[in-house]
Amino acid sequence: VVKDEKIDHKRYPFFRLPDGTPAIPGSEMRGAMRGVYEAVTNSCLSVLLDSTEEPFSQRLPSTNGFKDHGLLGIDPETGEWVLYAADVVDYLKLSEGRDGSLMRNGWLNWYGREYHNGQHTRLRPDRPSGWLQFNRPITLRNKNYHVRLLAPKPGRPVIFRVPVSGVRPMTFTAEGVPDGVTFDAAKGILGGTAPAQAGDYPIRVTAVNAKGTASRTITLKVGETICLTPPMGWNSWNIWGPSFTMQHAMDAAKAMDESGLGDHGWAYINLDDWWEMNNSGNDRAKKRTDVQGPARDADGRIRTNGAFPDMKKMTDYIHALGFKAGIYSSPGPLTCGECEGSYGHEMQDATSYAEWGFDYLKYDWCSYGEIFQKETGWNTWEWMGGGRMGHNPKNKPVPPREAWAKPYRLMQKCLRAQNRDIVYAYCQYGCGETEKWGREAGANVWRTWQDMKDTWTWMRIAMEGYVKDAEYYKYTGPGFWADPDMMIVGLQRSFGTTHPTYLTRNEQYAHVSMWCLLASPLLIGTDLTRLDAFTKSLLVNDELIAINQDTLGRQARRVVKRDAVEVWVRPLANGDYAVGVLNLYPLSRKTTLYFSWLDLDGEWKLRDCWSQRDLGRFSCCYTTEIPAHAALVLRLSR
DSSP states (O other), rough: OOOTTTOOOOTTTTBBBBOOOOOOOOOOOOSSSSSSSETTTTOOOEEEETTTTOEEEOOOOOOOOTTOEEEEOOOOTTTEEEOOOOOOOSSSSOOOOOOHHHTTTTTEEOSSOOOOOHHHHHHHHSOOOOOOOOOOOOOOOOTOOOOOOOOOTTTOOEEEEEOOOSSSSSSEEEEEOTTEEETTTTTTTEEEEOOOOOEEEEEEEEEEETTTEEEEEEEEEEESSSOOOEEEEEHHHHHHHOOOOHHHHHHHHHHHHHSSSSTTTTOOOOOOSSBBBBOOOOOOHOOGGGGOOBBBBBTTTTTBBBOOOHHHHHHHHHTTTEEEEEEESSSSSBOOTTTTTTOOOHHHHHHHHHHHHHHHEEEEOOOOHHHHHHHHHOOHHHHHGGGTTTTTTOOOOOOOOOHHHHHHHHHHHHTTSSSSOOEEEEESSTTTTHHHTTTTTSSSSSEEEEOOOOHHHHHHHHHHTTTTOOOOTTTTTTTTTOOOOOOOOSSEEETTTTEEEESHHHHHHHHHHHHHHHHHHHEEEEEEEGGGGHHHHHHHHHHHHHHOOOOTOOEEEEEEEEEEEEEEEOOOOOOOOOEEEEEEESSOOEEEEGGGGGGSSSSEEEEEETTEEEEEEEEEEEEEEEEETTTEEEEEEE
């Protein structure tokens, strides 16, 4: 009996009775039912079972009408009606496929264990697949995987929250803390000032709670290269955009602390656009009186808008939690949102950022494109859409590399003049082959393409680096990280609405897997105050984080691309290998990983990094089933 009065049959033509007619409120489905019947968003599907005519009813909780649903089918072994679900954590979540052909194969991949619905029909998988992220009671993060690096320049401020998870309360001790560096034993936070002498300073940190004791060595690596592992944190744009406020940033910091993300190494709270004044008169600015007014004071120093009344108060709050703060600007006169940019005021702005206490700068090309066009004759998007791929029907001279680099070199000099380490993140879409000159021009992070939206296709394009065919592994490493854009898990603001990400559950596994394998910066773009359990489980998998943060800093390279399967391999600091097998096919499929593809021979111990379980020792190859648009991540060790 269909009890949802809001079914749109044009949008959901699959929701029909066995005779093919649309299901309407009150419809009954009896007898031999063929195919798959799906209960769509927030609907309740009741079925009178053929054998007993006992009512079976299951409400499908959902907030996303595009893909959240369950699949009814007949167990091929018992003939019973069962509800198949692809993602089960603590209640029935919802499967991905809508094509009835999926169920004609008799099964769907499923996450979790057997569930029962009252005394009637059981909810069960035909084949459990073990992809669930298990939350284990660990004390210190990344056990047996890597030593964490902290890399300030000599004499610069130190801010580092030791990544520790486990039952609280917890106490800390630290041995080997050099002069000038402080350690908060209650919070597990290193502070103070880095030694004036460059070198490696090992600090032995011990954490104690009711479950036991664990110790790890953190290396304070003082030198001229900062950002030795990819930044991990949060950025405001994907969720708040032009409505962003200081309170949102402070709430994000508080949520990062209270949710436990900070216990797993998440550290940055980054402001994107719209902290500045905006006198453009654009539609967004017209809605906000607090952004209108003088953009700079009489001396040329940049002013914040009314939603950011006290930058120093905000960064002090963030730092007190052991986190770092990031800010945003553009080398052009205006930012992408037409707020005040840094053009002509680069040194003043860099000084303000340092005085306010910021640790990260995202520098977005935006209106500098107009200056670039006057100098080179190329519109930025004309170059992005054709020129960089060799499409130049007017035979215009190719823009010189230095034309792309010039505004970034200027801000580099300004940042280096400050007595504060500020991670420098380019956002100029990889134009001018940034990979070949960005490191010496001061970049720590550099965007490889345009902004990414929360769709599978958009994610794939970003991952490819558009035209680089995933070749950036040749150039990236400690202090210089390719960035395919912010993460698109959790709530997103895109396509005119705020909604749970349009990536399926499997696609989110693939997304996190690939960003970790590719040594990408991990910047969450969601509302951390509304972080759901599934999204959190993606973000606190210490084995994936350990791959992303591996100190060798080698980005994965693609060694196989065939038949809708890709294989990526990344060497790790301790001699292990991280391997990703990506299923690009829209259906689950059995896949074999041959070790010869990895240039490896002999026997290897395999560990599944998502299920966090050892699979055994294998020679030659390993075969498994991978869900549609999902990724298997293995750690290979001797």
